Amino acid sequence: MKRSEKFANPFYGLLLVAGIAFAITATAYGVMAFRDRDTAASVASASAEEHPLMTWMNEHGAAALGTELAILAVGTIGAIATDDYWQRRNRTKNV
Secondary structure (H helix, E strand, O other), rough: OOOOOOOOOOOHHHHHHHHHHHHHHHHHHHHHHOOOOOHHHHHOOOOOOOOHHHHHHHHHHHHHHHHHHHHHHHHHHHHHHHHHHHHHHHHHHHH
């Protein structure tokens, strides 16, 4: 049985980086939402300073998640659309 030849699709790297960034951002956004679930307690402790990451996530978290999700969508479509091209290129290079 012949093993399939490996080929490199540049969209795979983009998907890996965007997927990791999305997972980290989604986790931070979830932590922010979990910490802010009890508004009465957070109002009582208004003197406590909030972490800069939580402040940034509160202001820009939704936009960051949306942007990363769009990059994942474009990368997925790009990887699927160009998969045949990269396979053919790899076959002609190995001949």
